[in-house]
Amino acid sequence: MDSDLTQIEAARKHIITAEMQTVARDEHRDPQWICDSVALGRIVIPANHNHTNLHAHGVGEGLSTKINVNLGVSGDQHNYANEMKKVELADNMHADAIMDLSNCGKTSRFRTSLVQTSPAMIGTVPMYDAIGYLEKPLEDISADDFLDVVRKHAEDGVDFVTIHAGITRAVIDTWLKEKRTLNIVSRGGSLIFAWMKITGNENPFYEHFDELCEILRKYDITISLGDAMRPGCIDDATDQAQISELVQLGELVTRAQENGVQAMVEGPGHVPIDQIEANIKVEKTLCHHAPFYVLGPLVTDVAPGYDHITAAIGGAIAATAGADFLCYVTPSEHLRLPDAQDVRDGIAATQLAAHAADLAKHVPGAKEWDHKMAVARSQFDWDRMFELAIDGDKARSMLEAAPPQEEGTCTMCGQMCAVKTVNETLKRMGLTV
């Protein structure tokens, strides 16, 4: 493609890019329809010109639900070798995206090797890296400095960046008028808030949004508009603070697109089941159908240790209602930086939630996968079941840890297996199974 154009600029000129072709092929869709949807901003294809080994993915309306894997070091745990193992796991399990959320020390080397290694879409939150990259305390950082960090990430080849540009003075005023139980739980959002209060300035990314877009446009980085005010507990769901910020993000979607930048919007957070659909619908209207990227939502606060499940429930419901992109949550949420097992559990839970939503949304190709599994079950074809399973290695090891007496069955029912009983009875009746 013409490397001067972003995907949305190309689409508006009716140019079908190589990335659009890839997305169309993977999704069993017409390239022209993909191109039209990108032009409208309903689909984004995050693809930094510098991420040369990227396998392009589309995120948005009518496409299969995508999943993201967070990893990266923290101040307490900064073993990059461990993080590279998680990258390998994410790639092997076919995660669509990886976000490097490293927030301690010099992060460029890991980010660069991540971009070089992984065909997944790579995302970052430049704000996390500001203090480490600039080597200054928060209060000495200028708005220009923040843009420099974004520029560095852009050059390094990341495909999308989370920018908390919506937490403006006006949004903060709205929030502080209403009592919240957990205030801000967004890491990037909390840093912007602290910086605004220390310096007395407006949100730097909001104030300098056009300059920001200029950087993003140059590399075709998709802006992922972060939700600093996402609810961190059921009490705070869908409240004034959250929705005021979402109104603000809707304005910024339009401004980004006017600047030739692809935009998506990040969403909650902790939300009870009965509010999830409303959250998706209101995002789609306020943000002009920009793709919606949700973290969970977690449908209850009371299950630390099992938040990959509270998030899988919310994610499946959200994606069924129209969310396009699920950020995984691991069992270690609220407790610690995830280890490799937590990452694996989180990926599997999010993948099955995304696929369950794709079934419900009748995404082309989704149903065939389940059909194949059901046929394998009816035939007791265990190898085929493990081949088709989201995590065949785990399933196989569970079966093999408890071998049945009669080959073919499992120890749940053994001789009493319903499928076996019925297959035999139908055969006796002269019916094909």
Added chain:
Amino acid sequence: MDSDLTQIEAARKHIITAEMQTVARDEHRDPQWICDSVALGRIVIPANHNHTNLHAHGVGEGLSTKINVNLGVSGDQHNYANEMKKVELADNMHADAIMDLSNCGKTSRFRTSLVQTSPAMIGTVPMYDAIGYLEKPLEDISADDFLDVVRKHAEDGVDFVTIHAGITRAVIDTWLKEKRTLNIVSRGGSLIFAWMKITGNENPFYEHFDELCEILRKYDITISLGDAMRPGCIDDATDQAQISELVQLGELVTRAQENGVQAMVEGPGHVPIDQIEANIKVEKTLCHHAPFYVLGPLVTDVAPGYDHITAAIGGAIAATAGADFLCYVTPSEHLRLPDAQDVRDGIAATQLAAHAADLAKHVPGAKEWDHKMAVARSQFDWDRMFELAIDGDKARSMLEAAPPQEEGTCTMCGQMCAVKTVNETLKRMGLTV
């Protein structure tokens, strides 16, 4: 209470039983309303006169969602000591019900000690026990023999029994006209089907339904009308076979209630998300608002090893739409008899799904639990968080396995903790946190 009456008979005479008082207190509801709902058959209180240490629970419309734990031995794994450990685990984790699904050898001794030990509602599937109890091959068992097995379970004190009375000749004809991918996956249903085909007889529980009810009425056992035709894969969901049987079960609900027997109805199975609400609504209309007891539903077939999660998604959605009782599913579903860890994972997943639905349905008392957890989080009160968590021991061990440098935080964010940053900033602003 007058031990000659079942709960539904007492309710029809406007008698508020001790069990109704217990349910009203636990559920923050008016005893009169509980009594009225029991009279209408919208709430059941499974409570065998012989289960003397039972803590009574109500199952039905307007009440909190209940959960059931399956356990029991199979031909391949018949270690009763292991099963008693699972009972202990279920009771410690406050499961509302335990079903003993033992299907090999003489099961009475375990069943009796389960009833004596556990305050949970105890359920069984007498059909599983028929061959072992009667010491005859399936083809030699008579309809009367089947009723003898039910009588034995009734005397032993079980509070509810699953009876697959709805798989009649007519339902089988409907099924065989349409191709199914997985035919019958119900263990009890498959045995009835095989017996009907071997003997040429009608379903014995359907044909002798009034005699069956006489046994159940005597002890006040709730009948749980089993769904032999529940879909075992996404392909087969909500099909002719399933819904024909459900029509049949609706007729049997009325006949049971006319006989003074409390009735609930069992439901699927494997169902895609977009069909779950319809399944609940149609059960409620066809079965006259009898409580609905669902197994999952599992929202995709492709995740063996993670079916506690596919079921938690379906269960949360089902209970939000009106399902009253969730049967847990463990990670070992489709693979093996669950071990103790599988049971723990299954209970936790089902509990959080049930609670998420209770939040969504605004069940009295549900929201307060999450509020307390959010307050504990805002105060970094880890002991309180673990006290409130569904599985505090697991959460604590995960945190302690990765101790942070700064006490109070965790290794996910450490110094970068959003809650900490915002609490400090608000304090600097002179605002209370």
